[in-house]
Amino acid sequence: MTDMTDDVVARAAELLKDHRASIDRLDAILIYTLGERFKHTQAVGKLKAEHDLPPSDPTRESAQIARLEELAIQADLDPDFAKKFLNFIIQEVIRHHRQHQS
């Protein structure tokens, strides 16, 4: 009986370890992906500052949000979360753009 319980606990520990390894791998992908995204937005911020363009573009943001909501549904991710996540990133980008302009 105790042996069986030990097996179940050991199996659960193994599964937890595997999930955590996948989570760490995916978190690394997220961080590198965000790093790449910010490289592009830094270049966009420089262009906007050089050409006196406004830091934010609400029309572009609406299109991005609509697209990400669709992608989120396809990816089985909560579309409201996807929207909040993109908004959070875009707000940070706009903050960087404003720093370029001042």
Ligand SMILES: O=C(O)C(=O)C[C@]1(C(=O)O)C=C[C@@H](O)C=C1
């Ligand atoms: O595409 C732009 O114009 C950007 O400045 C990039 C970006 C984004 O992070 O995706 C940021 C701010 C804008 O309001 C829209 C989009």
